[in-house]
Amino acid sequence: MPQADSTKSLSRRDFLRYAAATGVALSVAGIPARVVDAAFVGELPPTREFDVIVIGTGMAGLAAAVQAGEQGARVAILEKQLKPLFGGNSRLAGGIFAAPEARTAEAKAQFIEDFLVKGDYRTDADLIETLADHILDDIEWLKSHGVEFLEPSPMAPYRVLGYTAAPASYQGMPKLLDTMLKAAENLGAETFFQTKAQELLVDASGNVVGVRAKTSKGLVDFRAKATVIATGGFAGNGQMLEQWVGPDADESMVRGIKWATGDGHIMAANVGAQLIQMGGVDTLHIAAVHPKNTASANPFQVVPYALGINRLGRRYVDESLGYVAHGKAAMEQPGLEVALVFDQAVADMPEGQAVISNFDRLGIEIIKANTLDELAAKINVPADALKETVTSFNAAVQNGQALAADPPKAAHAVRIEKPPFYALYPLGPGITLTFGGIRINLRRQALDADGKPIGGLYAAGECVGGYFLGDYVGGGSLTRCLVDGRIAGRNAARA
Ligand SMILES: Cc1cc2nc3c(=O)[nH]c(=O)nc-3n(C[C@H](O)[C@H](O)[C@H](O)COP(=O)(O)OP(=O)(O)OC[C@H]3O[C@@H](n4cnc5c(N)ncnc54)[C@H](O)[C@@H]3O)c2cc1C
Numbered sequence: 001m002p003q004a005d006s007t008k009s010l011s012r013r014d015f016l017r018y019a020a021a022t023g024v025a026l027s028v029a030g031i032p033a034r035v036v037d038a039a040f041v042g043e044l045p046p047t048r049e050f051d052v053i054v055i056g057t058g059m060a061g062l063a064a065a066v067q068a069g070e071q072g073a074r075v076a077i078l079e080k081q082l083k084p085l086f087g088g089n090s091r092l093a094g095g096i097f098a099a100p101e102a103r104t105a106e107a108k109a110q111f112i113e114d115f116l117v118k119g120d121y122r123t124d125a126d127l128i129e130t131l132a133d134h135i136l137d138d139i140e141w142l143k144s145h146g147v148e149f150l151e152p153s154p155m156a157p158y159r160v161l162g163y164t165a166a167p168a169s170y171q172g173m174p175k176l177l178d179t180m181l182k183a184a185e186n187l188g189a190e191t192f193f194q195t196k197a198q199e200l201l202v203d204a205s206g207n208v209v210g211v212r213a214k215t216s217k218g219l220v221d222f223r224a225k226a227t228v229i230a231t232g233g234f235a236g237n238g239q240m241l242e243q244w245v246g247p248d249a250d251e252s253m254v255r256g257i258k259w260a261t262g263d264g265h266i267m268a269a270n271v272g273a274q275l276i277q278m279g280g281v282d283t284l285h286i287a288a289v290h291p292k293n294t295a296s297a298n299p300f301q302v303v304p305y306a307l308g309i310n311r312l313g314r315r316y317v318d319e320s321l322g323y324v325a326h327g328k329a330a331m332e333q334p335g336l337e338v339a340l341v342f343d344q345a346v347a348d349m350p351e352g353q354a355v356i357s358n359f360d361r362l363g364i365e366i367i368k369a370n371t372l373d374e375l376a377a378k379i380n381v382p383a384d385a386l387k388e389t390v391t392s393f394n395a396a397v398q399n400g401q402a403l404a405a406d407p408p409k410a411a412h413a414v415r416i417e418k419p420p421f422y423a424l425y426p427l428g429p430g431i432t433l434t435f436g437g438i439r440i441n442l443r444r445q446a447l448d449a450d451g452k453p454i455g456g457l458y459a460a461g462e463c464v465g466g467y468f469l470g471d472y473v474g475g476g477s478l479t480r481c482l483v484d485g486r487i488a489g490r491n492a493a494r495a
Contacts, residue, residue: 046220047221050223051068051073054075054078055227055263055264056264057087058089059176061228063460063489064458064486064492066145067489068490070187073492075189078192078195078197078213079191083193086193090478092255094300096162098160098479099161099163100136108129108133110160112128116128119469122469123277123468124466131476135479146179148172148175150164153350156351156412157320195215196213200270210222228458229264229438229457232257232462233260234265235431236254236259237261245279246281249431252429256295264438271454273454274438275437276439276465279436285434286331287324288327288338290364293364300322302346303323303340305319305352305412306340306341306346307340307390308330309341310334311338312334312381313384313385313388313389315393315405316332318408318409320409324472328429338425340424340427341375341390341416342422344418352422368421371421372390378425393415433477436465438463440464444488444491460484460489464480
């Protein structure tokens with residue numbers, strides 16, 4: 001859990017300003033020098049030959065491997081972890097995939113606009129359009145391999161449908177990944193666990209011709225005409241966070257796996273790939289989560305309807321912007337500690353029910369009280385301030401908005417008036433994923449600094465940059481992993 005003293009929160013604010021001001025400059029730092037073959041004094045490592053190499057067994061890697069296998073390619077899948085730990089952050093994920101609400105031009109346009117607005121129109125519209133074009137077919141493709149989803153449901157405040165891997169949010173991804181790993185193996189893919197890709201192999205023309213990997217028996221060269229990097233993000237790499245995002249970023253809670261260390265970013269940069277949107281806090285996905293279970297205790301569904309309350313008993317953000325805007329605002333609150341407050345009416349909504357049942361499943365207490373005085377005492381905020389915040393907010397609510405509230409709320413505003421009152425507390429900011437990464441084209445080829453494709457090199461999933469910046473559409477990352485993975489796998493197999 002983040003520290004509670006005020007010096008800490010001051011230094012965090014300084015960090016935010018510093019990161020925002022210096023992000024671009026920081027993005028060039030931190031790439032270690034290329035490892036060169038000159039280090040070898042004996043024979044070169046043994047070689048294995050394939051058509052396609054996929055690095056990583058998360059959603060992006062397995063989508064690429066299965067797709068390439070379906071096209072008849074001989075595929076090698078490299079995974080640095082032990083088999084029981086395969087699947088990366090995809091295994092821990094809530095399992096929600098964002099998709100257009102229907103197969104209509106209007107629904108696709110809404111999906112694209114939501115993504116672009118959240119990225120402040122600084123992300124790649126062409127890539128995002130491919131998500132809208134492909135995701136519904138790609139979900140059907142997963143189903144054709146035996147993956148099960150719940151009935152899709154609306155995902156306010158985003159104008160998308162959320163497809164959740166069955167049986168429930170935060171419970172479905174291990175099954176989905178097991179199913180897709182088996183599908184890849186049934187198509188003939190060979191999996192190599194405890195095999196860490198270390199360096200891309202490049203021929204005299206500068207094309208990538210494979211990967212040098214470290215195994216328990218020493219180095220092995222995996223050679224192929226096409227390599228797909230699907231190594232995930234770098235939220236687990238304190239050094240990269242510090243160098244690229246900002247000097248204190250490595251002190252944030254990390255919601256995902258510790259071994260998301262940006263290996264793919266580094267390997268790609270070492271062969272000349274361009275890394276984009278790597279600098280500043282805009283390049284992080286932050287959610288305010290409960291410290292007892294930073295991965296799964298993310299009450300995202302209820303954020304638009306609740307009131308975010310800081311230690312002073314005050315609101316600090318328009319909650320209707322969604323859980324990532326809320327998480328980022330939480331980073332700037334005293335002690336980095338906030339609560340989400342709502343009443344029985346919100347608790348009775350499907351969104352409230354989803355959060356309550358998830359916290360119950362995780363064994364995390366939800367604070368309840370019959371009066372705001374009692375609630376204030378339980379969440380350590382001044383009672384007068386909390387009552388004044390709730391009263392003035394309620395007075396401002398009109399037709400689902402609270403525009404006169406401080407700060408104003410543009411949508412999903414409901415009066416907090418029906419006891420018992422609830423609080424999710426304490427919540428603190430945690431890094432979910434990193435947004436910056438390898439620049440790609442629509443074929444998912446990695447691009448060099450001149451914008452030209454690097455022969456033989458593809459990238460898919462969280463290691464790719466260009467999709468998100470600043471804010472985020474819930475379910476967006478698994479969607480791009482699946483779409484990227486399939487397109488990269490298809491083009492890699494054709495190579
Ligand atoms: C708690 C949590 C909940 C989330 N919930 C959602 C959600 O509901 N919806 C959503 O859209 N997004 C969600 N996200 C984000 C999403 O899960 C990730 O962005 C996505 O799963 C990344 O998938 P990936 O395939 O790119 O990488 P990963 O799933 O992280 O897989 C990368 C794999 O590559 C392996 N690897 C890395 N380096 C090497 C190497 N050098 N050699 C060999 N193997 C290597 C890793 O061990 C790992 O297995 C969540 C994230 C977290 C942490």
